[in-house]
Amino acid sequence: MSRLNILVVEDEDAIRAMLVMVLEQAGFKSIAATDAEDAQKILDDSSPDLILLDWMLPGISGVEWLRRLKKEPMYRDVPIILLTARGEEEDKVRGLGCGADDYITKPFSPKELVARIRAVLRRSGKIQGLAQIALGDLVLDTEQHRLSIGDKQLEVSPTEFRLMQFFMTHPDKVYSRTQLLDQVWGRSVYIEERTIDVHIRRLRKILSEHGREDLVQTVRGFGYRFSLID
Amino acid sequence: MSRLNILVVEDEDAIRAMLVMVLEQAGFKSIAATDAEDAQKILDDSSPDLILLDWMLPGISGVEWLRRLKKEPMYRDVPIILLTARGEEEDKVRGLGCGADDYITKPFSPKELVARIRAVLRRSGKIQGLAQIALGDLVLDTEQHRLSIGDKQLEVSPTEFRLMQFFMTHPDKVYSRTQLLDQVWGRSVYIEERTIDVHIRRLRKILSEHGREDLVQTVRGFGYRFSLID
DNA sequence: TCTTTTTGTCATAAAAGGGTAATATAGGCT
DNA sequence: AGCCTATATTACCCTTTTATGACAAAAAGA
Numbered sequence A, B: 001m002s003r004l005n006i007l008v009v010e011d012e013d014a015i016r017a018m019l020v021m022v023l024e025q026a027g028f029k030s031i032a033a034t035d036a037e038d039a040q041k042i043l044d045d046s047s048p049d050l051i052l053l054d055w056m057l058p059g060i061s062g063v064e065w066l067r068r069l070k071k072e073p074m075y076r077d078v079p080i081i082l083l084t085a086r087g088e089e090e091d092k093v094r095g096l097g098c099g100a101d102d103y104i105t106k107p108f109s110p111k112e113l114v115a116r117i118r119a120v121l122r123r124s125g126k127i128q129g130l131a132q133i134a135l136g137d138l139v140l141d142t143e144q145h146r147l148s149i150g151d152k153q154l155e156v157s158p159t160e161f162r163l164m165q166f167f168m169t170h171p172d173k174v175y176s177r178t179q180l181l182d183q184v185w186g187r188s189v190y191i192e193e194r195t196i197d198v199h200i201r202r203l204r205k206i207l208s209e210h211g212r213e214d215l216v217q218t219v220r221g222f223g224y225r226f227s228l229i230d
Numbered sequence C: 001t002c003t004t005t006t007t008g009t010c011a012t013a014a015a016a017g018g019g020t021a022a023t024a025t026a027g028g029c030t
Numbered sequence D: 001a002g003c004c005t006a007t008a009t010t011a012c013c014c015t016t017t018t019a020t021g022a023c024a025a026a027a028a029g030a
Helices: A013-025 A036-045 A062-071 A090-096 A110-123 A158-169 A177-185 A194-208 B013-025 B036-045 B062-071 B089-097 B110-123 B158-169 B177-185 B194-208
Strands: A005-009 A029-033 A050-054 A080-085 A102-106 A132-135 A138-141 A146-149 A152-154 A216-219 A223-226 B005-009 B029-033 B050-054 B080-085 B102-106 B132-135 B138-141 B146-149 B152-154 B216-219 B223-226
Touching: A005 A013, A005 A036, A013 A029, A013 A110, A029 A036, A036 A050, A036 A062, A050 A062, A050 A110, A062 A080, A080 A110, A102 A110, A132 A158, A138 A158, A158 A177, A158 A194, A177 A194, A177 A223, A194 A216, B005 B013, B005 B036, B013 B029, B013 B110, B029 B036, B036 B050, B036 B062, B050 B062, B050 B110, B062 B080, B080 B110, B102 B110, B132 B158, B138 B158, B158 B177, B158 B194, B177 B194, B177 B223, B194 B216
Parallel strands: A005 A029, A005 A050, A050 A080, A080 A102, B005 B029, B005 B050, B050 B080, B080 B102
Antiparallel strands: A132 A138, A138 A146, A146 A152, A216 A223, B132 B138, B138 B146, B146 B152, B216 B223
């Protein structure tokens, strides 16, 4: 598999250089642009797998450009991570849901950045860990988007599928509602924590039709755990 | 498990003192140095698990020292968190490029600092002993939030879990009710001391179902002790 | 555009947890 | 033994947390 390509759009030289270095180090290819116009050009003839976009840019701002991109069907699906300065409109990024897949506040550690990038890529399907994840008689097939117990198919919605995917790749560990939101929905969406309960309920309902409602366990005061063992 | 040791390198007395206090409070051991030379000496004969390093130091600057450290194989893997003043942000980011694992902007809250430290320690694997605490055939797993004796699961409530966690990480030592309240419930809650008795009782009841009620021992006039030996 | 599905939110029910006080028991001292 | 104090135990009630069902907005198909 060829290296994934990341477009960095950042006007400050020092930060841009650092980003590129970090990305290289982490095994990504990268192209850098200093403003939205540049970025647009690059986008038009190469097709990056992900865009790291500074919130503040000279000329067309990062957010502004982001909005435009999200209107074009052609580029809508390119995952985007926003770079923002601490305290700067952080709430707005979350609240407005302007289309970014995640955001990260400057300054940040290289490890954190890379972890975020990987998470977003994974969510958007660009990195597929294993095509098939099996746990006991549970099989989740990411390619066919199918979930089955033994040879019985389970009918799950997209969100339920992603939730299951997360659970099956992170079994036996408790996750808080916040963590689940971050991991499964993405950091930039703002959703009530209680909504998790409802999704858990939906999952359990489906699982219980096959006698496996015990897979998703409540850990009172902390969150939920997915585990084969009781 | 012995407490993790943190080397604080900071020239301003007030801040250094504060740091040391916060660290103690959070259960870390700490050694302080006021400049890079001092720090180097300490580093040479003790081996801290993490270094909290001020960006600006008299003499050899923090970053400069950091660079040197990262060149020495011996010290390369010691995780480092940079302390920086607000407004030096770009420099900081560049600092991360040179090997720091995280940075934190002054002023910061103790809570934030401790959280960062824990995160870095966890990432670097130093804190993994915290995931599972085993004492005899008792195993408390903080990741899974499970407590078991042998292969039997114990059903404990959140508070009981925390109490057990404290006991298991501080065995063989007597704690007064006040100390237990401070450590397990937190300093800021006001609860009747007698309430502890009730929780002890609940714990004992659970433990006694597995024939281990002798683990929690009453030390009349002082408090309670958790110990495998009778 | 018109359905159908998906998904987030709310209101309410249900359950679990946790603090307190009252009572019982035990330890230790004179 | 008798008394005082410290701890154990129990029951109760209030609070917090989670489960559940219904609804409507949004998204996806058709």
